[in-house]
Amino acid sequence: MNQLLQHLINTLVLGGTYALLGIGLTLIFGIMNVVNFTHGILYTFGAYMMFIVVHQFGINFFLAIPLAIAAGWLLGAAIDFVLLRPLRGSDIDTTMLVMIGAWIAMQSGALWIWGGVAKSISNPFPDAPLVLGPVSVSWVRLFVLAAAALLIVISYGLINRTKLGRAMRATFQDHDTAALMGVNVGWIYTSTFAIGSSLAAAAGALLGPVYVVFPQMGDLAAVKAFAIVILGGLGNITGAVIGGFILALAEELGAGYVSSGYRDAMGFLIIIAVLIVKPTGLFARAERVG
Amino acid sequence: MKRVVGLICVLAFASVPLWLRDPYLLNALITTGIFIIGAMSLNLLLGFTGQLSLGHVAFFGIGAYVSSLTALGFDVGLFGDVHVVHTPWPPIVGFVLAIIVAGCCGYLVGRLSFRVRGAYFVIVTISFAEVVRLVALNWVELTQGPLALNNIPSIAIGLPGMGDLVLRTKLQNYYLVLVVAVIAYVLIARLVHSHYGRAMRGLMENETLAVAVGIDVTRTLTLAAVISAGIAGAAGSLYAHYIRIIDPDIFAFINTVTMVIMVVSGGKGSLAGPVVGGVIFGLLPVVLRPIMPPEAQWISYGCVLILILFVLPRGIVPSLAERLMQVRARIARPVVASSIAKERA
Numbered sequence: 001m002n003q004l005l006q007h008l009i010n011t012l013v014l015g016g017t018y019a020l021l022g023i024g025l026t027l028i029f030g031i032m033n034v035v036n037f038t039h040g041i042l043y044t045f046g047a048y049m050m051f052i053v054v055h056q057f058g059i060n061f062f063l064a065i066p067l068a069i070a071a072g073w074l075l076g077a078a079i080d081f082v083l084l085r086p087l088r089g090s091d092i093d094t095t096m097l098v099m100i101g102a103w104i105a106m107q108s109g110a111l112w113i114w115g116g117v118a119k120s121i122s123n124p125f126p127d128a129p130l131v132l133g134p135v136s137v138s139w140v141r142l143f144v145l146a147a148a149a150l151l152i153v154i155s156y157g158l159i160n161r162t163k164l165g166r167a168m169r170a171t172f173q174d175h176d177t178a179a180l181m182g183v184n185v186g187w188i189y190t191s192t193f194a195i196g197s198s199l200a201a202a203a204g205a206l207l208g209p210v211y212v213v214f215p216q217m218g219d220l221a222a223v224k225a226f227a228i229v230i231l232g233g234l235g236n237i238t239g240a241v242i243g244g245f246i247l248a249l250a251e252e253l254g255a256g257y258v259s260s261g262y263r264d265a266m267g268f269l270i271i272i273a274v275l276i277v278k279p280t281g282l283f284a285r286a287e288r289v290g
Numbered sequence: 291m292k293r294v295v296g297l298i299c300v301l302a303f304a305s306v307p308l309w310l311r312d313p314y315l316l317n318a319l320i321t322t323g324i325f326i327i328g329a330m331s332l333n334l335l336l337g338f339t340g341q342l343s344l345g346h347v348a349f350f351g352i353g354a355y356v357s358s359l360t361a362l363g364f365d366v367g368l369f370g371d372v373h374v375v376h377t378p379w380p381p382i383v384g385f386v387l388a389i390i391v392a393g394c395c396g397y398l399v400g401r402l403s404f405r406v407r408g409a410y411f412v413i414v415t416i417s418f419a420e421v422v423r424l425v426a427l428n429w430v431e432l433t434q435g436p437l438a439l440n441n442i443p444s445i446a447i448g449l450p451g452m453g454d455l456v457l458r459t460k461l462q463n464y465y466l467v468l469v470v471a472v473i474a475y476v477l478i479a480r481l482v483h484s485h486y487g488r489a490m491r492g493l494m495e496n497e498t499l500a501v502a503v504g505i506d507v508t509r510t511l512t513l514a515a516v517i518s519a520g521i522a523g524a525a526g527s528l529y530a531h532y533i534r535i536i537d538p539d540i541f542a543f544i545n546t547v548t549m550v551i552m553v554v555s556g557g558k559g560s561l562a563g564p565v566v567g568g569v570i571f572g573l574l575p576v577v578l579r580p581i582m583p584p585e586a587q588w589i590s591y592g593c594v595l596i597l598i599l600f601v602l603p604r605g606i607v608p609s610l611a612e613r614l615m616q617v618r619a620r621i622a623r624p625v626v627a628s629s630i631a632k633e634r635a
Contacts, residue, residue, distance in 0.1 A: 035409045083596065090603070092408055093342050097554060098599050100547060105592030112585035219543075223420065226413050261428035268417035268424075272402070275414050279406050 002134035016148030019244030022228030024199030030235020040222025046201030047208030072201020322572025329552035329564035331521035337559035340494035345415030353388035353523025354530035360384030392523020400515030423541035438537035557605025
């Protein structure tokens with residue numbers, strides 16, 4: 001029982017950052033119809049930005065997080081400008097392969113610049129965990145949960161309350177009609193990719209101090225993000241949040257009760273199961289095409 | 291005409307070891323050849339049915355593991371006391387079993403994942419490959435996990451009256467790979483030109499229309515998946531018996547990407563495409579290795595993939611074929627024009 005409680009606490013912490021990853025990818029996937037293989041790299045990039053800002057520039061930990069998110073935003077906008085803008089309207093396979101090429105090049109770039117040795121980021125929180133009866137949780141993890149929750153709320157507000165968000169939703173429903181109504185669809189795509197990328201970087205910046213930072217850390221993160229998007233249904237932000245927590249729960253329980261070696265298999269098994277049983281995702285509203 | 295060109299190409303490939311004495315280059319050619327077989331099988335799915343399988347390395351790796359385990363034997367405990375013991379069989383049996391088991395996996399994956407299309411199919415196939423990789427990594431009793439399967443015997447072919455011919459040297463393996471590659475090429479060519487092949491292309495062009503004229507979608511796609519997986523399994527088996535050591539890294543996503551790059555750069559949907567793309571991209575590391583560190587090699591690999599998609603989105607072979615057609619048309623045009631002029635007169 002105590003073990004289960006501990007797993008549930010871990011699920012909450014992990015689920016928050018997974019939700020961030022999922023929201024970013026579901027926006028890009030849903031609105032732009034791009035299978036974004038660079039999502040994991042943005043996660044890695046966010047974590048490395050955090051490392052550089054904190055350890056090489058010596059800037060405050062709390063200030064470093066928004067800087068890392070901004071850096072992710074810029075990199076995402078750059079990727080869209082250079083690679084995706086010329087490919088608008090080409091088929092999904094071509095853009096997917098281009099994104100794979102970008103992923104290979106950027107990951108190798110990270111390996112070249114920062115080396116393969118894992119790095120850890122120090123944080124200003126006390127080392128002793130917070131003990132609540134039978135369960136314990138470290139302060140840095142609690143902070144990660146709070147920050148992730150805040151970012152989720154901000155994304156919600158951005159999508160549902162702002163003019164940009166309304167234009168994004170319109171583009172998701174029907175980009176031709178949105179264009180006819182005066183939405184600059186090209187800019188919506190760029191903003192979507194930049195926002196999605198900054199959320200991935202945020203997830204990396206938050207989880208970087210919890211785990212260690214290394215160039216391949218984004219690979220599994222990307223697949224997990226795909227699992228979350230598929231669970232939640234395409235372009236569905238609430239679905240992505242719920243999907244993030246479900247995946248975290250499945251991983252925690254899988255690692256705790258089956259075998260820790262299969263922790264990372266949970267995401268893949270969820271993908272396979274959902275696509276076979278209910279291909280539209282568990283919380284789908286929009287009909288899936290293709 | 292096409293047969294003559296094909297025969298000349300095969301003879302040209304067969305003559306390579308006669309003038310190429312460098313063992314390092316020969317080694318690169320053998321592994322490239324094995325990956326070209328994998329790329330040809332991927333092309334059957336990607337180029338002729340339009341389904342991008344990014345988990346293709348799963349069939350390659352399954353073939354490698356099945357073949358090695360058949361040749362090495364294993365002793366695995368299931369549910370406590372029940373032990374499944376397998377004594378080693380000749381590697382050539384492993385080669386056949388690799389094709390059969392990989393084909394069966396292709397059937398299962400095909401039946402399950404052809405319910406979804408496009409991006410979802412891609413993600414299912416990636417997930418399948420990753421699950422298989424994690425099983426290979428964690429089922430240490432069977433696969434030795436990260437410790438790898440060592441001392442995999444070379445393939446031996448029983449010759450009547452002469453005993454077994456063990457294919458151990460690079461030269462022998464080169465010809466073995468070449469023979470398997472030619473068989474795979476001919477098999478794929480026959481399939482593509484049969485009525486199944488026409489059904490596949492019909493599905494790729496317009497699925498709704500293909501269904502309306504009575505093409506059984508799942509059956510056609512599954513057939514392609516089974517044959518494709520079987521050929522990939524054969525390639526995996528060749529790889530295992532040539533390298534003689536395999537570990538779960540064989541399932542790395544980058545191996546699938548290598549095959550995809552070979553197909554896309556050469557030209558998907560063109561029979562010769564994977565061969566041309568494979569020779570270029572298989573030998574690119576050999577050229578790049580002396581002039582740059584490995585990370586830079588991978589960076590240029592990714593950049594070259596992007597460049598090819600931007601500049602030659604249809605691949606090298608179809609683009610060249612089109613250019614050739616244009617040249618022919620230009621030569622032919624004056625004749626046509628003058629004949630029309632005559633008719634008018």
